[in-house]
Amino acid sequence: MADVTLHIVEPAQKPVLENLFQLYTHDFSDFWGGREEGELQEDGRFAPYPYLDSYWTDTDRTPLFIRTEGFLAGFALLNRFSHSGLPVDHAVAEFWIARKHRRFGVGLAGAVKILGHRPGQWEMAVARRNTGALPFWRRVAAEVAGSQVDEIDRDDDLWNGPIVRCRV
Numbered sequence: 001m002a003d004v005t006l007h008i009v010e011p012a013q014k015p016v017l018e019n020l021f022q023l024y025t026h027d028f029s030d031f032w033g034g035r036e037e038g039e040l041q042e043d044g045r046f047a048p049y050p051y052l053d054s055y056w057t058d059t060d061r062t063p064l065f066i067r068t069e070g071f072l073a074g075f076a077l078l079n080r081f082s083h084s085g086l087p088v089d090h091a092v093a094e095f096w097i098a099r100k101h102r103r104f105g106v107g108l109a110g111a112v113k114i115l116g117h118r119p120g121q122w123e124m125a126v127a128r129r130n131t132g133a134l135p136f137w138r139r140v141a142a143e144v145a146g147s148q149v150d151e152i153d154r155d156d157d158l159w160n161g162p163i164v165r166c167r168v
């Protein structure tokens with residue numbers, strides 16, 4: 001497994017997470033062609049992530065930095081929101097690894113640490129067009145939950161894409 005450490009994002013570090021969200025949103029804007037989302041603002045930045053403040057006010061939410069070899073390499077936001085409508089204990093709301101560090105096992109090691117240390121029912125909703133993320137979450141789920149994995153597909157106003165669920 002890659003050398004990965006996780007660090008709670010302190011309130012004073014919110015501007016760091018805001019910076020990373022610019023990169024994250026740029027990545028996701030790949031999937032938003034033909035939609036209203038993901039336009040650059042006149043200042044050359046993407047609109048801020050609307051739920052960020054809640055990660056320090058809502059006790060059900062956890063913001064984490066992911067570091068590899070000591071370097072800041074990504075982030076994860078955890079909550080308890082169920083896209084499937086089924087019961088969940090934990091959900092990955094957002095998860096991102098900087099491009100330089102992709103396909104070196106950093107995401108896998110980070111996600112395995114995150115899920116592996118939090119027993120219960122997990123859910124990861126994957127946007128339909130995000131074809132790379134689905135094999136990634138299947139791999140993570142298999143690592144932490146073995147055969148206790150299932151996948152459902154939703155295509156309605158609430159979500160469009162597969163939802164990977166696993167019991168740790």
Ligand SMILES: CC(C)(COP(=O)(O)OP(=O)(O)OC[C@H]1O[C@@H](n2cnc3c(N)ncnc32)[C@H](O)[C@@H]1OP(=O)(O)O)[C@@H](O)C(=O)NCCC(=O)NCCS
Binds near residue numbers: 124
């Ligand atoms: C998806 C993401 C988190 C993967 O992070 P990563 O550090 O590159 O993933 P890993 O190197 O740990 O990959 C582990 C395994 O997952 C699978 N995988 C990861 N990225 C993949 C991709 N783009 N296409 C297909 N399979 C992929 C592979 O099986 C990989 O093992 P391998 O490299 O030995 O084949 C990263 O690409 C990312 O941040 N993407 C943008 C944000 C995003 O989509 N987040 C997920 C939201 S649901």
